[in-house]
Amino acid sequence: MTSDEPKPSAASLRNALVQVDEEIEEWNAHLLQLQQKRAGICTRLDAVVYPVLSLPVEITTEIFKHYVAGVVVWVGGSNSGRGPWVLAAVCRAWRAIALHVPALWADMCLQGSSSASQHEKTKQMLESYLSRSA
Secondary structure, rough: OOOOOOOOOHHHHHHHHHHHHHHHHHHHHHHHHHHHHHHHHHHHHHOOOOHHHOOOOOHHHHHHHHHHHHOEEEEEOOOOEEEEEHOOOHHHHHHHHHOHHHHHOOOEEEEEEEOHHHHHHHHHHHHHHHHHHH
């Protein structure tokens, strides 16, 4: 507001405040509707059953063993897109299985660069595989 403009009256300011409060109420009502809609969607999503997750752990483990058999781990680059780390990244249930079944970590073929810069990464990877393979 410049010095040339008239000062708003108290009544016009109160009116503007009422309008803003009404708009806030409308937005809050809309937000409440969206939150209720979201809760309903979450409830329905929680009820979704993924058939693969209903398999017994023993069967899932056997499938995982076939998946990781002969996996090639490339040091200094991306791996072949297979292996226990990939399985562990899918969901919580698969992560629990992948991280707690030593047989998944016992079979690995290490290939790639042997440069000095990759030695620490290689060491960490091998330690991870060895500790998990029991």
